Amino acid sequence: MNRKDGFSQAILDWYDRNARELPWRRLGGAHPEPYHVWLSEIMLQQTTVVTVKPYFNHFISRWPQVSDLAAAELDEVLTAWAGLGYYARARNLHKCAVAVCHNYGGSFPADEAELLSLPGIGDYTAAAVSSIAFGKRAVVVDGNIERVVSRVYRIADALPQAKPVIKAHADVLTPSDRAGDYAQALMDIGSGVCTPRNPKCELCPVASFCDGFSAGDAETFPQKAPKKKKPTRKAHIFWIENGRGEVLVRRREESGLLGGMMEFPSTAWQEQAPVPDEVEALLTQIGVEGTSKPPVTTELVRHTFTHFHLELTPHVVKAGEAGGSGSNDAFWLAPDAFSTIALPTLMKKVVQSVFKGQGSLDL
DNA sequence: AAAGCGGGGCA
DNA sequence: TGCCCAGCTTT
Known part of the structure; x- marks a missing residue:
């Protein structure tokens, strides 16, 4: 029984x-x-x-x-x-x-x-x-x-x-x-x-x-094994806008974190904050060097993943006349079309930060 | 067996 | 803040 x-x-x-x-x-x-x-x-x-x-x-x-x-x-x-x-x-x-x-x-x-x-x-x-x-x-x-x-x-x-x-x-x-x-x-x-x-x-x-x-x-109950502490990673992320008000976005790798989702270009997410040289290198790589004005930095974006915290510093960059996206898979997209792409919550937070910092943009 | 993988709600 | 969640896949 x-x-x-x-x-x-x-x-x-x-x-x-x-x-x-x-x-x-x-x-x-x-x-x-x-x-x-x-x-x-x-x-x-x-x-x-x-x-x-x-x-x-x-x-x-x-x-x-x-x-x-x-x-x-x-x-x-x-x-x-x-x-x-x-x-x-x-x-x-x-x-x-x-x-x-x-x-x-x-x-x-x-x-x-x-x-x-x-x-x-x-x-x-x-x-x-x-x-x-x-x-x-x-x-x-x-x-x-x-x-x-x-x-x-x-x-x-x-x-x-x-x-x-x-x-x-x-x-x-x-x-x-x-x-x-x-x-x-x-x-x-x-x-x-x-x-x-x-x-x-x-x-x-x-x-x-x-x-x-x-x-x-x-x-x-239930008893649980102790958990590991989450490290914090940092990076710079770039809102790059051309003369038509479009912003540069790209697709992430198919596998891994946020696999296949869209993002704004950023430096590598690492525990050590990137040095200015790396920031310069990224801007060069995606083909937006020669901008007339210095980037405008907006409010820090914080996000927590399963196994680490992330702090992103967003920068707003006005691309020059050329405004070419030299990198392989990036493309220009107007902000009012963001709802039509696979944008994860982290990137929506970046959008919010930039809009708040600029005041003039609306979604 | 352990690690990687989002985001929101709650105390 | 930390914890938890109607877990699965990869290594």
Whole structure:
């Protein structure tokens, strides 16, 4: 006899009473569109529901079927994704849409292992799509469920080492019926009740099953390995404007940080601030030497990535008559067209800084 | 096994 | 400020 007998039923009862409407969710037993479930799950990776909602609605409106998304250009998808972060997700999203159309006739497979083989779909997403969209039993474990399970069992091992142990416990708790509703309910509870700090145990439908609650130390789980401190990198970034009011932009490398997204030219991002010689060299390289006026420096732009802080010093440069973009892949673009390119949030901050510093420009 | 990879919201 | 998030891929 399972010591936690009744756990999943209590979770499902809570769901029937408390589940909220979401654009990708169907209440009352009907299964949502697999395309909607997949798209939402990719967007929700490391991203909050509030942030995802408008992006999800825009994607569904613009690309109603997975075949529409597969037929889109990658750059269109990146542009629509701009601001969501983790841009490899957008590239894999497009690859996955193409694969589903090419290999599965435009219908997502229901099988967890087949889903797992698709680009951008890992353990979590395969289990989530299989259970939520197709009603299959699958053991769904995300960050929320890890926290709930580690508290229910007072798992002493620290993350990420504890992941296999947590998965084994989660497996025992997962019901055969309504595994998708169960998973969504547990995630809702994890994000709204069983919160990282100050959990609302008085509102929790499974407090009576929770070892952490019984011991009065639920909040101390899950244990975590210590984190590294983030270094700070610095660079100079250039808003280079020609006589027509256009600004020089270029595309970043396809792989790596902000892969495939657009940017303004900058010196290398490094912990040591670049010396004036390097700044001069960059301006020469992109072909804007011989400017009549000295650059106007605007407010420092700060941005934090997963593993480092960044401080950019923006400079506004008026390019000379020639104004040629000598560099390979840079091109001129009017600021009112910035919304049509894949501009990440960091670069939007640069735009804001320049506009604030100039006062005369409007977007 | 560990590192790389955005951005926003919250205490 | 630091922490956390409906993680996946690459090394």
